Amino acid sequence: MIQYIASVATEGVIFSIMALGLNVIWGWVGDFDIAFYGYVALGVYMAMVTTIGRLPAPDQYILGWHLPFPAAVVIAMATAALLALGVGAVALRKLRASYFAITTLATVLMLQIFIGNYTPLFNGYNGLYGMEQPFNGVLNLSPQVYPFFFLALCTAVLAAVYLVLERLSNSPFGRALRAVREEERAAAAFGRSIYTLKLKAYVLGAALGGLGGALFAAYLGAFNPTAWSPIETLLLYAAIFVGGSGNNRGVILGVMLVSVVFQEITRFIPNVGGNASFSSAVREILIGILILVTMRYRIQGLLPEPRPKDAVGEAVAAKPYAGRGSAAD
Amino acid sequence: MDTVFLGIGFGLVTGSILALSAVAFTLTYAVSGIPNLAHGELLTYGAYAAYAVTRATHNLFLAAAAAALAGGMTAWAMNAGVVEPFVRARIKNIVIFIATLGASLVLQNIILLIFGGANVAYVLPQTESLQIGPFLWTSRDVTIMISAFVVMLLIYVMLQYTKFGKSLRAVSENRELARVSGIGAHRVVQFTWFLAGIVAGFAGFILAVSVGTLVPSFGFTFLLVTVTAAVAGGLGKPYGAMAAAVVLGLAMEISAIYVDAAYKLLIAFGMLVLVLLFRPDGLFSSKAGGVFE
Amino acid sequence: MLDVRELSKSFGGVKAVSDCSFTVPARRVTGLIGPNGAGKSTAIDLVTGFKTVDAGVVRFAGTTIQGWAPHRISRLGLIRTFQLPKEWPGLTVMENMLLAAPEHGREAIWRALLTPRPLREAEEEDRARARTILEEFGLIALRDELAGNLSGGQKRLVEFARVAMAKPRMVILDEPMGGVNPVLGARMGDAIASLVAADVTVVIVEHNLPFIERVCDSVIVMALGTVIATGPFSSLRSNRAVVDAYLGEVAASA
Numbered sequence: 001m002i003q004y005i006a007s008v009a010t011e012g013v014i015f016s017i018m019a020l021g022l023n024v025i026w027g028w029v030g031d032f033d034i035a036f037y038g039y040v041a042l043g044v045y046m047a048m049v050t051t052i053g054r055l056p057a058p059d060q061y062i063l064g065w066h067l068p069f070p071a072a073v074v075i076a077m078a079t080a081a082l083l084a085l086g087v088g089a090v091a092l093r094k095l096r097a098s099y100f101a102i103t104t105l106a107t108v109l110m111l112q113i114f115i116g117n118y119t120p121l122f123n124g125y126n127g128l129y130g131m132e133q134p135f136n137g138v139l140n141l142s143p144q145v146y147p148f149f150f151l152a153l154c155t156a157v158l159a160a161v162y163l164v165l166e167r168l169s170n171s172p173f174g175r176a177l178r179a180v181r182e183e184e185r186a187a188a189a190f191g192r193s194i195y196t197l198k199l200k201a202y203v204l205g206a207a208l209g210g211l212g213g214a215l216f217a218a219y220l221g222a223f224n225p226t227a228w229s230p231i232e233t234l235l236l237y238a239a240i241f242v243g244g245s246g247n248n249r250g251v252i253l254g255v256m257l258v259s260v261v262f263q264e265i266t267r268f269i270p271n272v273g274g275n276a277s278f279s280s281a282v283r284e285i286l287i288g289i290l291i292l293v294t295m296r297y298r299i300q301g302l303l304p305e306p307r308p309k310d311a312v313g314e315a316v317a318a319k320p321y322a323g324r325g326s327a328a329d
Numbered sequence: 330m331d332t333v334f335l336g337i338g339f340g341l342v343t344g345s346i347l348a349l350s351a352v353a354f355t356l357t358y359a360v361s362g363i364p365n366l367a368h369g370e371l372l373t374y375g376a377y378a379a380y381a382v383t384r385a386t387h388n389l390f391l392a393a394a395a396a397a398l399a400g401g402m403t404a405w406a407m408n409a410g411v412v413e414p415f416v417r418a419r420i421k422n423i424v425i426f427i428a429t430l431g432a433s434l435v436l437q438n439i440i441l442l443i444f445g446g447a448n449v450a451y452v453l454p455q456t457e458s459l460q461i462g463p464f465l466w467t468s469r470d471v472t473i474m475i476s477a478f479v480v481m482l483l484i485y486v487m488l489q490y491t492k493f494g495k496s497l498r499a500v501s502e503n504r505e506l507a508r509v510s511g512i513g514a515h516r517v518v519q520f521t522w523f524l525a526g527i528v529a530g531f532a533g534f535i536l537a538v539s540v541g542t543l544v545p546s547f548g549f550t551f552l553l554v555t556v557t558a559a560v561a562g563g564l565g566k567p568y569g570a571m572a573a574a575v576v577l578g579l580a581m582e583i584s585a586i587y588v589d590a591a592y593k594l595l596i597a598f599g600m601l602v603l604v605l606l607f608r609p610d611g612l613f614s615s616k617a618g619g620v621f622e
Numbered sequence: 623m624l625d626v627r628e629l630s631k632s633f634g635g636v637k638a639v640s641d642c643s644f645t646v647p648a649r650r651v652t653g654l655i656g657p658n659g660a661g662k663s664t665a666i667d668l669v670t671g672f673k674t675v676d677a678g679v680v681r682f683a684g685t686t687i688q689g690w691a692p693h694r695i696s697r698l699g700l701i702r703t704f705q706l707p708k709e710w711p712g713l714t715v716m717e718n719m720l721l722a723a724p725e726h727g728r729e730a731i732w733r734a735l736l737t738p739r740p741l742r743e744a745e746e747e748d749r750a751r752a753r754t755i756l757e758e759f760g761l762i763a764l765r766d767e768l769a770g771n772l773s774g775g776q777k778r779l780v781e782f783a784r785v786a787m788a789k790p791r792m793v794i795l796d797e798p799m800g801g802v803n804p805v806l807g808a809r810m811g812d813a814i815a816s817l818v819a820a821d822v823t824v825v826i827v828e829h830n831l832p833f834i835e836r837v838c839d840s841v842i843v844m845a846l847g848t849v850i851a852t853g854p855f856s857s858l859r860s861n862r863a864v865v866d867a868y869l870g871e872v873a874a875s876a
Contacts, residue, residue: 032423034430090606097423098364099605102560106553106598117591164735171734171741172720175713179721182710185672188692189702190722190788200731234430281441288435295428296415310716310749310765 006147012260013154014215016252017161019236021208027246029201030181035104037232038111039206043076043213044223048128050075061123069134073214080210081203088202108230116225127224134218154215165248177201238287241294244301336583338464344578345477349532351558351570353525359501359565360518361412363425367433369548375400375530376537380451393534400530401523408522440545449543473535481571497521501565557601563611623648623792623823629678631668638664639847651824653834656844662827666794670702671695699791707777711770718769719752722784759783775806782813792823799830
């Protein structure tokens with residue numbers, strides 16, 4: 001039981017890192033990116049091909065290195081960031097919001113088809129396996145103890161990511177990103193390059209996706225193209241919407257609620273009528289409804305974006321601004 | 330040389346199915362201003378309805394009717410249940426757009442719930458091959474193309490010559506204006522969705538007939554190809570969508586002769602990205618978009 | 623200060639602006655008027671980079687700027703406003719002010735990560751200046767309110783306060799009096815006067831002719847996409863073309 005809790009908690013922590021990355025793109029700067037899980041998947045693959053060495057003959061893939069895990073993390077983040085730089089440089093240049101989203105959807109599907117069919121890259125549809133537990137070569141922890149070490153490791157990474165993002169969010173950089181989200185023309189009229197700011201946010205978010213992916217690789221041990229799809233991105237969005245777009249704490253809360261509590265509870269739905277997909281179908285229907293209800297009735301989420309105060313020691317009437325997400329544009 | 334004609338032959342079949350799907354997509358965009366990411370599920374619902382009816386009755390005309398009806402009702406529900414309430418609540422377009430993706434998730438999993446996740450074979454009896462000029466088709470292919478052509482002709486007549494067609498065009502020009510000038514914009518929008526659903530459901534049926542297997546993500550995989558055709562034709566422009574769909578169908582199938590067939594979707598998506606970047610108003614538009622224009 | 627030569631722009635074959643030429647003298651208030659559809663809005667969109675120029679030359683303070691992106695033009699010190707106030711609705715009034723400050727270098731990611739404290743200290747000066755300006759505009763009590771929650775008039779004032787915060791060399795105000803009551807109007811007049819006192823060149827696009835007459839040193843009149851007259855407001859009453867194109871329309875509708 002306690003092993004099970006550790007495993008679920010680790011998954012929640014890793015998803016939180018991914019969702020925080022996606023929140024930079026959606027919550028801060030307001031771009032709806034569907035390709036995000038592609039960056040996560042790329043992180044998973046890169047972490048694997050740089051650590052698992054060479055697998056026996058029929059399997060083929062690039063690199064096949066045997067690097068220590070931290071180096072793999074850096075490579076995973078850099079690769080995801082690089083791809084995002086390429087995609088963003090093209091797609092963010094002058095596309096309308098929905099066109100950008102469609103372009104990213106096309107990107108992630110292209111990536112999936114390419115990785116699945118071009119076997120020399122990541123072993124195609126057979127995928128990769130044999131990822132070792134990070135640092136356990138040195139630590140030699142027993143299978144009962146190691147999951148707790150890995151949970152602690154992931155939690156430490158999440159804490160670091162959270163602190164970095166809080167610092168950025170409260171900085172002039174974070175403010176400029178939100179200005180782009182709120183009103184692009186005014187941002188341009190006051191000297192902001194919308195394109196550059198969006199691109200920075202996009203690459204930053206994707207790098208965090210790569211980081212989450214590298215940890216996920218170590219958690220899963222094996223990975224193939226059937227393990228990811230655009231729907232995974234949507235599940236991360238569900239967590240962000242519910243928790244609170246733009247609020248780092250809200251995002252973590254959302255992941256814990258949607259990706260952990262909700263997922264685990266619905267796991268106990270029995271499969272009816274010999275349909276092996278019954279319980280997962282019910283779960284995804286409920287998540288879809290959760291997304292629709294949240295967007296319709298509480299777009300700001302459970303924890304709305306924090307509002308910095310200038311007044312020192314003065315009480316200022318705080319009235320929530322209902323307009324975010326409303327007012328047709 | 331023969332293989333090229335074979336590719337063109339396949340391309341025309343794919344293109345005519347795609348044309349129906351793209352027209353339906355573009356019509357809902359024209360009246361609601363939202364690219365509907367749950368569009369693929371209209372095809373899925375049409376296809377599964379046809380499958381269920383075929384199994385029960387073995388009558389393909391009934392199957393086609395069931396597909397159209399299922400698509401139409403699903404689209405009607407989508408607009409009445411998701412898009413219109415969001416529009417009325419004056420929620421940002423991008424959020425409504427995301428909501429359609431949420432609707433897609435729900436609809437796809439309802440199919441998964443009912444029919445399970447395994448491939449469903451939708452195999453109809455073999456039909457004889459026909460050599461028409463340089464092309465080699467089965468008589469089923471020819472039926473598909475003719476029926477698609479007839480549906481497109483009906484859409485054309487409806488848009489050009491009926492009162493509803495005129496209202497539809499007025500609403501797509503300007504929803505607010507249509508509303509104040511006494512056109513029942515709400516009803517026009519609702520009926521357009523229903524109609525687009527009928528067309529998409531039928532497209533799902535002929536796609537299923539031509540592919541032969543069904544999975545719950547059947548329509549979703551066809552969504553992006555549809556979007557590609559609709560965008561290339563200029564979003565909201567039905568005739569543009571038809572023309573672009575045929576071009577795209579040909580490009581995909583002819584390219585499949587030269588590269589691995591697995592990559593033909595890659596070519597379609599690559600084309601989508603190029604169109605979005607260089608001709609965001611469609612291949613047939615003369616306008617070049619600026620940053621804020 | 624601003625020199626526009628033979629500017630042209632058409633949309634789908636319709637010429638919105640054609641062969642439009644004018645100059646704006648430094649440290650003066652210049653009005654840009656003309657009937658609806660005269661091309662005023664398009665002209666300022668072209669000058670500020672919000673629309674791409676088909677043909678023509680735009681020089682600002684000696685630099686040729688046509689074809690530049692809006693943010694680059696803004697960074698030269700040419701700031702514009704919009705017909706409808708474009709505040710950042712989900713940000714507080716204070717954040718709106720700080721974003722208007724011409725300190726883009728502070729937005730580097732590495733500074734946020736590595737030197738947060740010096741960054742905050744540097745920003746204190748801006749905060750102090752923002753408070754002073756907000757005080758002048760009577761907005762100080764609202765500084766932690768979200769800009770989207772303000773009334774229309776208050777949004778106009780925030781727009782002006784932001785312009786003052788940006789320390790511009792030149793501003794183009796697009797219909798600043800739209801939807802503004804007389805009390806607020808007087809405040810706008812004061813705000814423009816204090817911009818001029820700070821050596822800022824001002825261009826005002828406006829339909830409110832009495833306001834133009836009171837505030838502007840000279841006026842540029844546009845009709846059908848081109849400039850038909852320039853000069854002090856008083857000289858225009860006797861200008862046949864202007865009366866035909868514009869004042870006549872007003873007289874007819876009065």
